[in-house]
């Protein structure tokens with residue numbers, strides 16, 4: 569268990585470090601089109617006739633960018649919102665990618681929303697039930713923990729195609745609109761891949777824990 573804990577920690581911290589360093593590099597590089605993240609987001613929304621339905625807001629924090637499907641708001645962290653960098657172009661287009669998924673009723677996004685309530689509970693109490701059940705030898709408790717935590721892991725796995733798809737949409741939009749030059753596209757790919765890697769590392773870590781619990785329950 570301790571070995572898994574160390575491995576997962578190294579994986580997640582490594583992925584986060586890689587994202588920060590990649591992001592750091594490309595947020596210092598101006599994009600050729602000379603437009604801010606907010607302008608990129610606005611242009612893509614307008615192209616799809618969504619500028620009246622989806623709004624764009626600046627939000628505090630670093631890498632806190634996200635799309636809020638309840639309020640239909642693309643929230644961009646202040647540097648992404650205001651800077652004219654390659655990184656801000658990539659992140660803004662990615663978050664609008666989620667708004668496009670929502671507008672097109674992209675199926676994995678709907679599955680993930682359905683999983684959300686049970687995944688929330690599962691991620692909070694599932695591992696604890698499994699660990700306590702394992703240490704005091706209550707196999708019923710361990711199994712309930714496995715099922716709950718399994719829902720949280722499923723949520724993380726469904727997140728992966730959603731993230732990859734949002735990045736593919738981002739790149740396609742930027743290319744179709746002629747906003748990205750060949751000089752920028754390498755950096756945009758780097759930023760999008762680094763962000764995807766953090767989701768892959770988190771999901772892989774959870775799968776490892778889940779497999780450990782399942783193997784322990786069979787012993």
Ligand SMILES: [Zn+2]
Pocket residue numbers: 662663666731734
């Ligand atoms: Zn995303």
